[in-house]
Amino acid sequence: MTRMVIALFALALLGCESSSSLFGPGLDQQVLVRGGQLVQGVIVDPGCDPATSSECGPAVTSVSRNQASVKRGDGTVIVTGRIGPGGTALHVWAEGDRNHWVALPSAFDVIQPDELTYSIELEFSFAIQTDVVRLHLQAADKSGKLGPVSVAEFTMLPDVPPAALLVSLGWNATADLDLHVQLPDGTIVGAKNINSTMPSPNPGDLSWMYGGFLDHDSNQECQIDAINRENVVWLKREGDPMAMPPPSGRYKVYANLFAPCGASSVTFEAVAQLNGEVIERGASILYEFDARRLPADSAAPGLLLMEFEVP
Numbered sequence: 424m425t426r427m428v429i430a431l432f433a434l435a436l437l438g439c440e441s442s443s444s445l446f447g448p449g450l451d452q453q454v455l456v457r458g459g460q461l462v463q464g465v466i467v468d469p470g471c472d473p474a475t476s477s478e479c480g481p482a483v484t485s486v487s488r489n490q491a492s493v494k495r496g497d498g499t500v501i502v503t504g505r506i507g508p509g510g511t512a513l514h515v516w517a518e519g520d521r522n523h524w525v526a527l528p529s530a531f532d533v534i535q536p537d538e539l540t541y542s543i544e545l546e547f548s549f550a551i552q553t554d555v556v557r558l559h560l561q562a563a564d565k566s567g568k569l570g571p572v573s574v575a576e577f578t579m580l581p582d583v584p585p586a587a588l589l590v591s592l593g594w595n596a597t598a599d600l601d602l603h604v605q606l607p608d609g610t611i612v613g614a615k616n617i618n619s620t621m622p623s624p625n626p627g628d629l630s631w632m633y634g635g636f637l638d639h640d641s642n643q644e645c646q647i648d649a650i651n652r653e654n655v656v657w658l659k660r661e662g663d664p665m666a667m668p669p670p671s672g673r674y675k676v677y678a679n680l681f682a683p684c685g686a687s688s689v690t691f692e693a694v695a696q697l698n699g700e701v702i703e704r705g706a707s708i709l710y711e712f713d714a715r716r717l718p719a720d721s722a723a724p725g726l727l728l729m730e731f732e733v734p
């Protein structure tokens with residue numbers, strides 16, 4: 424069916440709470456530098472201090488950005504600045520990424536004529552699993568000598584509107600993992616039944632967003648979107664006479680590996696938030712062969728990850 428609002432809910436926060444995800448930053452690159460050259464491997468040079476070392480390479484002397492808070496999937500983030508005398512290249516990477524980017528400066532600076540300016544356009548991955556992304560910038564001279572490391576922090580914005588109840592499942596491989604949430608009355612919300620109150624929502628009818636609903640079937644049948652997250656959400660609808668708050672009772676949360684899509688394993692973590700407060704977490708791993716062991720049509724719709732109560 425048509426999902427008019429998928430973009431709104433495509434991803435979830437793991438909230439503003441401080442505990443980190445069990446499986447760390449997202450797969451592949453958290454940050455893409457448009458027009459930059461992707462180089463395999465991380466920068467292992469910790470940088471140096473030009474105040475104490477004459478052997479230190481050029482510094483990144485200025486870092487500016489057009490926004491400090493970013494949504495996953497945002498491709499409009501611009502970082503500009505200058506690199507010091509002798510600088511010929513800029514190395515850029517997000518903390519936790521396995522590779523890095525090389526960008527070239529674009530012009531001489533009119534104020535500091537011995538410095539070069541740079542302007543890089545960044546795209547933030549849908550798969551980012553952390554609340555903060557630390558972008559590292561390091562200049563190099565023509566011999567490859569590296570200068571000190573500069574860091575720009577970006578706060579990741581939550582992707583789901585205020586929810587009365589949010590159950591979010593995130594994972595670290597481009598596999599078709601499915602979230603299934605069993606309500607106290609036994610109803611299961613997931614890819615096969617995306618709404619808790621209606622069996623087959625009509626296309627274009629937004630009433631399917633009342634009750635609990637699945638926002639998106641990520642990597643559905645190996646059509647890879649790399650979002651690697653699914654949410655079952657009861658939106659906050661204060662004052663709305665049609666509001667259907669999450670029913671009281673015990674909920675069960677399952678993860679089902681519908682198809683590994685080439686991945687040998689997938690690690691995942693689920694979190695339940697009631698009115699913004701984390702009430703339960705669960706994490707596990709499934710292997711390629713589990714896709715055959717856990718049929719989606721079975722009574723238990725996958726691996727039981729966690730249970731929680733709604734009062």
Ligand SMILES: [Ca+2]
Binds near residue numbers: 600601602640653681
């Ligand atoms: Ca899926």
